[in-house]
Amino acid sequence: MRDALRAVRHAGAAVSAGEPLLELRPAAPEPPRLQRAEPLEGDAVRVHRVPGEPAVGIAAFLDGIQESRVIAHWAGGIPLVHGTVAAAVRRRQERTLVTWRPDGVRLERSLFVPRAAIGDAAWRALEAGCPVRDTLAADEGGPWHPQELTARALSAVQRRREAVETACAELWCAEGDGPLFVDGGIAAAGTAAHSARAIGVVKSHRTLYVDGDALPVVLGLAAGERTTAFTVTSPRRAPVASWYLRLREPEARDALWGLVRVEVAFEGATAERADLVSRWLLAERSPVSLPDPRWGAMAYGVRLTEEYLRAVTR
Amino acid sequence: MPIGRVVATERRPNTPHEFHFWTALDAPVGIGTIVRVEGPPTSDGRLATIYGVVVEGFSYTDLQTPLHDVIGADGDPAAALRAPTDRTEIRLYTANALRHIPDEPLQPVPMGTVHLATEDDIAVALRMDGYLREGQHTGIPIGVYRSGTMQAPIYLDADFLLGPEAAHLNISGVSGLATKTSAVEWLLSSIFAHFPAQKGTVAAVCFNVKGPDLCFLDQPSEKLDDADRALYEAAGVPAEPFQHVEYFAPWTARGHALATLRTNAALSHNVHPLSWGLREVLQYAEVLLNKDDVDAKADALIDFIRERVVNQEFSDPILPRAHTVRSFSDLEQWFRDVLRGMESRNAETWRTHHVATIRKVRNRLTNISTRCRGLVTDDGTSNDLPFGAFTDRAVYVIDVASSEEDAQDLIFARVVSQLREQLERRTLGVDHVVVFVDELNKYAPSDGPDTYVRQMLLDIAERGRYLGLVLFAAQQFRSQVHRRVVGNCGTALFGRMDMDELATPGYATLAPATRIKLSTLDKGQLMVRHPHFAQPVFVRFPRPAVLGGREGVERFPAEPEPSLEVSVTRTLRSLDPSVTLEWVKQATVAAPEDDVLRARNRTLQARPEDVKAYFRAQFRSRAAGESVDARPATLPLAGGGGDDPYGF
Known part of the structure; x- marks a missing residue:
C-alpha cells in the first residue's frame, strides 16, 4: 500500500x-434465478439420505x-x-x-x-x-x-x-495429497475442475440449479440429505457434477440456510462418490464457524483459512 | 530456534518492564521460564537483547462464547472430540523484563523473536555474570533453574547474602512441606562449600524451636535419590552432613538430662548443657521483665544491683554482714537482709529505692530461676557456647524446643548479644555468623508489644551486616512479621504459600499466575528474590543431606530421663571414661540431690584433669560446715585458688 x-x-x-x-x-444485485440442470442419477431430482456416518476425508482447505x-x-x-x-x-x-x-x-x-x-x-x-x-x-x-x-x-x-x-487449486491437484475443500465452485478453476481431488462447496445460491418442480425437493432437504447429482454447464466453464447438501436444519431460518451446493469433477462422478463426499462435508460441520454469520454453511477449515489470509494480508 | 514471538497491541502494549509473546502450543514455556528476546538492531547497530521471566500465561481459542462450542457439538461433549479440526488456540505469555542489553536507552521491548534462555543467558539475565567472574567468584548456589532438559545453577552473591553490601535471608512457606528447614539446611551446606576464602570464616548458630528439626545435622540422610545427587553435583555442593556440629540445650526441670530430643547415647558426644548463673542472666533481665515491671524506678534498682552488688563484696549499715552475690541464692539472701534491715529501721526507702520497688524487683528477679529452671542455675555455675572459640564451617545448634517461652527469649537475647559483641570486637573466632531462627513471627511480630527480642532482631536486621552477623529467619506467614525485619532481608525465599497469605498486600506485586504457582509449589521448589535479580525466579533445591528430624528420632530414639546417679555418671564419663555408676553412687551417698547436681555442674564447668577428685571435693566443702548462704561464695572455681585447684 x-x-x-x-x-x-x-x-x-x-x-x-x-x-x-x-x-x-x-x-447492483444479481437477480436470483432458477436454472434447470440435467440429473446424473436417474431422470429427476430426488432426495437422498447420505448413508453412513460423517467421515473425515478432507485433507486441505482452499480459500x-x-x-x-x-x-x-x-x-x-x-x-x-x-x-x-x-x-x-x-x-x-x-x-x-x-x-x-x-x-x-x-x-x-x-x-x-x-x-x-x-x-x-x-x-x-x-x-x-x-x-x-x-x-x-x-x-x-x-x-x-x-x-x-x-x-x-x-x-x-x-x-x-x-x-x-485457481493457481493454488491447480497446484494442489497436481502435487497435493488428498481431497481439497475449495470454498466456492471449481468449474472455473482450470485443470482443478477435472481433478478428483478438488471439491467445490458453494454457499451462495443466487442461481438455483433446479426447475420449478424440483425446487421443493431442494428447499425441503433435511440435515444429512442431498439431492440427486446433476450437471452444471456453462459456456466458459468446465462442466461439473453438482448436488445440494443440507448441512444443518434451517428450523425457523431462511430455507437456504445450512444448504450448500457441492461441485466435483464431472469425470468419475457417481452416486457413491456423491455420498462419500457428502459424508466428508457433513463431518466438517464441527466445530462451528461462529461468530461468522455464514456459519450454517461454512466449514471451520474455511474460516480458519480466511483468518489466516486476513492475518497475512494486513 | 525461536520458540515464540513478541506481540503487542494497543490494548496490551509492551513496556520496558513487561512484554507479551506467543508460542507454539507445545513450547516448553511456563510460569517462571526465563526467555531471551532478540530484537532488531539498535540505532548504533547493536542487537537489542532483552531477558525476561514469564509471570503470566493465557490460552484461548477463536470461540466467541462457550455456547458456540455446545452448538457445534450438538450438546454432546464426546462429539466435540470427534471434530476433524481443533479450534485455533493461542498460548500467550506475559514476561517481566530481567535485563536489557544495552541498558540505555531503556525502551519498550521490541517485536523480536523469543528463545529459551541458555545457561549463559541465565547468568546474564540475573546479573550473576558480575559475581561469577574468575578470581572474583562470590556465588553461593541456591538451587538449580530448570527448563526442559537444561538446568543451570542459580547463585546468590555472598556479598549480598552475608554482607557487607546487603545481608539476611527470610524464608516463608507453609509448614510440613519440607521448605523452610530443608532450604536453610541446604543453603548452609552451600555456603560452607562455596563461601570464598578471601571473605573470611563463617559459622552458623541455629535455634531449634520445635521438635527434633535440627537435632541430627551431623547424621547422613537416608532419603537422597539420584535426582538429589544430581542437583548437589550441579551446584558443586558435597552431599554430606555437616562435619562439625555442636549441640546445646538447657537441663530439664529435674536436671537429670538435657531438654532435647537428641539424648540418644550414640549421639551424646557433642551435646552440651546450656546453663547460666546470675551474672549472665542479670545482663539480660529486661528480656524477662515486661514494661510494667521495668519502670524507671525498678530499672534503677536493677542497674544498682548489677553495678554495685553482683560479683563483689557489698556492705551497708543496714546489712548484718557483707554480701558477695554470685548466684540467685545469694541474691535472695541479700534482698532478705536489705528488707529486714529496712523493717528494723522502719525505713520506707533505702538508697533512694522505695521498699515497694525493692519488693517488686526481688520478686521478679528471684523467680527467674524458677521460670527458667534448667537454664538458670541457683548456684551461679555456667555452661555456655564457645564464644571466642567459634570454628570455621561449624554449626552450633541451641535446642530451645522444650524450653518455656521466657527461657527461649532469654537464650535468644543473650546468645545474639554475645555474638554481636564478640563480632564487634573480632574475638568470636569467625568473621561471619549466620543465625537461623524459625517461627520469626513469634519473635518479631508485626503487631503486639515491643519486646526486647523484637528490638534485638530489628537491630540485627538493620545493622548486623556490617558486623558479619546475618539473620536467616523463617516463618509461615511473612505478613505477620515486622516490616522492618523482613524489609531488611536482602534475600527472600518462598516455598509453597497459603492462599490467604498470598492475598495480603505484601504479595500484590506478584502476577496472579505467579501467586497461584506459589500456592502449588512442589517440595523442593522455591521462589527466590535477591538484590541482583530484577524479578523473582523459581529454583529447585535437593533434599538436605542430613538426617531429618522425624527419621532421626526413629533411628536415634530419645532416652527417658535417667536417675540422678545415671545422669551424673554419663556427664562425668564424658570428662573421664573411668567414671562408673558404682563410683558415683559411693561418691554421692547421703548427699542431697541439689548438692549432687551442683557438684556435677561445677565439675562440668571446670573440666578438671582429675574429674573424680574435683567432684568429691564439692561434697567435702559442704561437709566442712558451710552455711547455705555462704556456700557458693566460698566454693572456689576450678583453677581459682592457690596451689590446690580442687579446693582442698
Missing part, C-alpha cells in the same frame, strides 16, 4: 483519505480473499484502486491447519488503473513505483462514468483473486 501511495503521489494524483473497501459498497479501495483520483475523477488478493491452501495435520507449502500461498498487491483513461505517460509513472494492472480491455474507448471505472476495477481485482485461487 505504501509503495502504491508513493507511486500515485509521485505521478501527481490526488490521494484519497479513508475510502471504504469497494467490497463493502452496495452493488481466497480480496480487498480493494480507491486510494487516489486522477484528473477527471478517474479512480486509482489498490487491490490485495490472496489465496492459500491450508493442510490438515493432526487436527490443526498448517500452511501446505510456501507456494501454496499466493499474495498480490497491485494498483488497478484504467490505462486508456490516464494515458501512457501516467501509466509508466505509476508502473515505476508499484505493480499496475489495467482494468480496461485494450480496445475500449471512453468516455467512462467514474463509477463504472470503479466497478471495472473491482471486477479486475475479483478476477485476480480467482486467478490466484
Whole structure:
C-alpha cells in the first residue's frame, strides 16, 4: 500500500483519505434465478439420505480473499484502486491447519488503473513505483462514468483473486495429497475442475440449479440429505457434477440456510462418490464457524483459512 | 530456534518492564521460564537483547462464547472430540523484563523473536555474570533453574547474602512441606562449600524451636535419590552432613538430662548443657521483665544491683554482714537482709529505692530461676557456647524446643548479644555468623508489644551486616512479621504459600499466575528474590543431606530421663571414661540431690584433669560446715585458688 501511495503521489494524483473497501459498497444485485440442470442419477431430482456416518476425508482447505479501495483520483475523477488478493491452501495435520507449502500461498498487491483513461505517460509513472494492472480491455474507448471505472476495477481485482485461487487449486491437484475443500465452485478453476481431488462447496445460491418442480425437493432437504447429482454447464466453464447438501436444519431460518451446493469433477462422478463426499462435508460441520454469520454453511477449515489470509494480508 | 514471538497491541502494549509473546502450543514455556528476546538492531547497530521471566500465561481459542462450542457439538461433549479440526488456540505469555542489553536507552521491548534462555543467558539475565567472574567468584548456589532438559545453577552473591553490601535471608512457606528447614539446611551446606576464602570464616548458630528439626545435622540422610545427587553435583555442593556440629540445650526441670530430643547415647558426644548463673542472666533481665515491671524506678534498682552488688563484696549499715552475690541464692539472701534491715529501721526507702520497688524487683528477679529452671542455675555455675572459640564451617545448634517461652527469649537475647559483641570486637573466632531462627513471627511480630527480642532482631536486621552477623529467619506467614525485619532481608525465599497469605498486600506485586504457582509449589521448589535479580525466579533445591528430624528420632530414639546417679555418671564419663555408676553412687551417698547436681555442674564447668577428685571435693566443702548462704561464695572455681585447684 505504501509503495502504491508513493507511486500515485509521485505521478501527481490526488490521494484519497479513508475510502471504504469497494467490497463493502452496495452493488447492483444479481437477480436470483432458477436454472434447470440435467440429473446424473436417474431422470429427476430426488432426495437422498447420505448413508453412513460423517467421515473425515478432507485433507486441505482452499480459500481466497480480496480487498480493494480507491486510494487516489486522477484528473477527471478517474479512480486509482489498490487491490490485495490472496489465496492459500491450508493442510490438515493432526487436527490443526498448517500452511501446505510456501507456494501454496499466493499474495498480490497491485494498483488497478484504467490505462486508456490516464494515458501512457501516467501509466509508466505509476508502473515505476508499484505493480499496475489495467482494468480496461485494450480496445475500449471512453468516455467512462467514474463509477463504472470503479466497478471495472473491482471486477479486475475479483478476477485476480480467482486467478490466484485457481493457481493454488491447480497446484494442489497436481502435487497435493488428498481431497481439497475449495470454498466456492471449481468449474472455473482450470485443470482443478477435472481433478478428483478438488471439491467445490458453494454457499451462495443466487442461481438455483433446479426447475420449478424440483425446487421443493431442494428447499425441503433435511440435515444429512442431498439431492440427486446433476450437471452444471456453462459456456466458459468446465462442466461439473453438482448436488445440494443440507448441512444443518434451517428450523425457523431462511430455507437456504445450512444448504450448500457441492461441485466435483464431472469425470468419475457417481452416486457413491456423491455420498462419500457428502459424508466428508457433513463431518466438517464441527466445530462451528461462529461468530461468522455464514456459519450454517461454512466449514471451520474455511474460516480458519480466511483468518489466516486476513492475518497475512494486513 | 525461536520458540515464540513478541506481540503487542494497543490494548496490551509492551513496556520496558513487561512484554507479551506467543508460542507454539507445545513450547516448553511456563510460569517462571526465563526467555531471551532478540530484537532488531539498535540505532548504533547493536542487537537489542532483552531477558525476561514469564509471570503470566493465557490460552484461548477463536470461540466467541462457550455456547458456540455446545452448538457445534450438538450438546454432546464426546462429539466435540470427534471434530476433524481443533479450534485455533493461542498460548500467550506475559514476561517481566530481567535485563536489557544495552541498558540505555531503556525502551519498550521490541517485536523480536523469543528463545529459551541458555545457561549463559541465565547468568546474564540475573546479573550473576558480575559475581561469577574468575578470581572474583562470590556465588553461593541456591538451587538449580530448570527448563526442559537444561538446568543451570542459580547463585546468590555472598556479598549480598552475608554482607557487607546487603545481608539476611527470610524464608516463608507453609509448614510440613519440607521448605523452610530443608532450604536453610541446604543453603548452609552451600555456603560452607562455596563461601570464598578471601571473605573470611563463617559459622552458623541455629535455634531449634520445635521438635527434633535440627537435632541430627551431623547424621547422613537416608532419603537422597539420584535426582538429589544430581542437583548437589550441579551446584558443586558435597552431599554430606555437616562435619562439625555442636549441640546445646538447657537441663530439664529435674536436671537429670538435657531438654532435647537428641539424648540418644550414640549421639551424646557433642551435646552440651546450656546453663547460666546470675551474672549472665542479670545482663539480660529486661528480656524477662515486661514494661510494667521495668519502670524507671525498678530499672534503677536493677542497674544498682548489677553495678554495685553482683560479683563483689557489698556492705551497708543496714546489712548484718557483707554480701558477695554470685548466684540467685545469694541474691535472695541479700534482698532478705536489705528488707529486714529496712523493717528494723522502719525505713520506707533505702538508697533512694522505695521498699515497694525493692519488693517488686526481688520478686521478679528471684523467680527467674524458677521460670527458667534448667537454664538458670541457683548456684551461679555456667555452661555456655564457645564464644571466642567459634570454628570455621561449624554449626552450633541451641535446642530451645522444650524450653518455656521466657527461657527461649532469654537464650535468644543473650546468645545474639554475645555474638554481636564478640563480632564487634573480632574475638568470636569467625568473621561471619549466620543465625537461623524459625517461627520469626513469634519473635518479631508485626503487631503486639515491643519486646526486647523484637528490638534485638530489628537491630540485627538493620545493622548486623556490617558486623558479619546475618539473620536467616523463617516463618509461615511473612505478613505477620515486622516490616522492618523482613524489609531488611536482602534475600527472600518462598516455598509453597497459603492462599490467604498470598492475598495480603505484601504479595500484590506478584502476577496472579505467579501467586497461584506459589500456592502449588512442589517440595523442593522455591521462589527466590535477591538484590541482583530484577524479578523473582523459581529454583529447585535437593533434599538436605542430613538426617531429618522425624527419621532421626526413629533411628536415634530419645532416652527417658535417667536417675540422678545415671545422669551424673554419663556427664562425668564424658570428662573421664573411668567414671562408673558404682563410683558415683559411693561418691554421692547421703548427699542431697541439689548438692549432687551442683557438684556435677561445677565439675562440668571446670573440666578438671582429675574429674573424680574435683567432684568429691564439692561434697567435702559442704561437709566442712558451710552455711547455705555462704556456700557458693566460698566454693572456689576450678583453677581459682592457690596451689590446690580442687579446693582442698
